[in-house]
Amino acid sequence: MDIKSLNKISDYIWEIPPEGEMRVPGRIFASEELVEELDDNVVKQIKNVACLPGIQQASIAMPDAHWGYGFPIGGVGAFSPEEGGVISMGGIGFDISCGVRTMRTGMTREEIRPYVEKLVDRLFTIVPAGVGSEGTIRLNQQQIDEVLVGGARWAVSKGYGYKEDLKYIEEGGVMEGADPAQVSDTAKKRQFREVGTLGSGNHYLEIQYVDEVYDEGIAQVLGLYKDDVVVSVHCGSRALGHQIGTDYLKTLAEASGKYNIPIHERELVCAPINSPEGRRYFSAVCAGINCALANRQVISHLVREVFLDVIPRARISLLYDVSHNTCKVEDHLVGNKMKRLFIHRKGSTRAFGPGRKEIPAEYSSVGQPVLIGGTMGTCSYILVGTEAGMNQAFGSACHGAGRALSRTQAKKKWRGDALLRELATQGIIVRAHSYSGAAEEAPGAYKDVTAVVDATHKAGLARKVVRVKPLACIKG
């Protein structure tokens, strides 16, 4: 895009001045290089979001922003219900509460080396993934409602994990305000056999090791040391979330018309937060978030069982669990006034600074862990939220690398089986349910996650703590 059309606020903050119907400016957090690579469509989407009623401060884009549905992926928008604010489908997406969870293993890279192959083969067998996969849990209508209300707490009550785990999940593992009555029967039925499944696309389960520590003090608070082995899971609310999205796309399209909300892109369909449609959608989204939290909790339990079986001395403890497709009610300072806002984060991670009441007590002094997934051949990062991030972006950070090549281009460029062999020579074992799916996810098809994370760090949105590299990866 043409960088001259933006106002440079600092080396990592760029502003789109309000024009036309924009109620607030657009704000892009990125390095000059990342801004230059930005698709013009992203800028258009940032502007469209800025036109929505009740938006606060700015329509925000993270360093990994790319062209999405209504909101850019990597978009943040805060809306005040008191000022006619809306809740929008585009700001949440189809994979409600898609997110990343990282667990410590109590093992080092050297200690785990003899077991990696066995672990990954067992995990590949036990954690269901790929098109058409089903979990071992079978639910009926009443039981699925319990999942939608209880989230990860439901999973723990059924024996999938420990009570202690819940402390390290956003919202303590359960989102208040979920109403299963606002979720369609089709959505529920589609989830009967899906709890505890990974899915496909960019979702993964990875065994990783800490290869670089940027801040030893903070890393110590998070219980991370060089060469420690961790396990990360990236997945979401599965078919239930997708169906909620599909169902409400239609409801919100009608609501946008009913309430005369000017919509500049169809996927931005929305309803006032304080309207029957808005309230229903929010309750359904909360239910979708709980579904995702339960899903990741069940998968973690499967991981724990496999590890304990293969290496009895392993100790799987939850570091943290973040969701990056959400709408949440949070208190934020706008100007000098504290406001209760509905924060949409579409492809953006909550990154609360030190002291926020939502953060587990042990991490309160350093800020909320921010888990950023890379690609299967490169690396991922763990950061923490900052005070500056609270002030500049409602406590939000990037969520991943973002694609550089389309899936079709990737498939033309790489062959799944050859790619997996190539990664194996680098010491990364990959097990994939689909070779073509693996080719679509080739590391080279993504932007450089390091550039995205560095920009996030330098913009002050979050602080780098450690980098992790993959030892083994399971793809859907």
Place this chain on the structure above:
Amino acid sequence: MYETFEHRADVGIRGYGKTMEEAFENGAKAMFSVMADIDEVKPIDREDVSCNAPDTDMLFVEWLNSLLSLSHLTGKLFCNFKVKIGDNRMTGSAWGERLDSERHHVMTEVKAATYSMLKVSREDDVYVAQCIVDV
């Protein structure tokens, strides 16, 4: 005739036809071709759907999303389609069989058909129905 097209993060699907019906049918083929090699799917079982929407664009998305739900609930992949469209409502049938990961070459799961790049139009004598699917 159907095809998929490039989109940065996801995939575009497009169906062509001499009628709008045929474009919808081919659009559905394009979507299932993202999920699996549909030439390997046998048209054994039939499933029916009906849907409505305020306009033909949204009807196309409704049709695709109804098929995704149906495919998921029945555990089937579909390869052949037949639709009837009238006044922003439609009925359709899909033929396919149960997914067998041993036999079918499955690729990527489609989460939803979206309003992005959504267009149902007539260009000369050809109807085109397209949108981006979220994968």
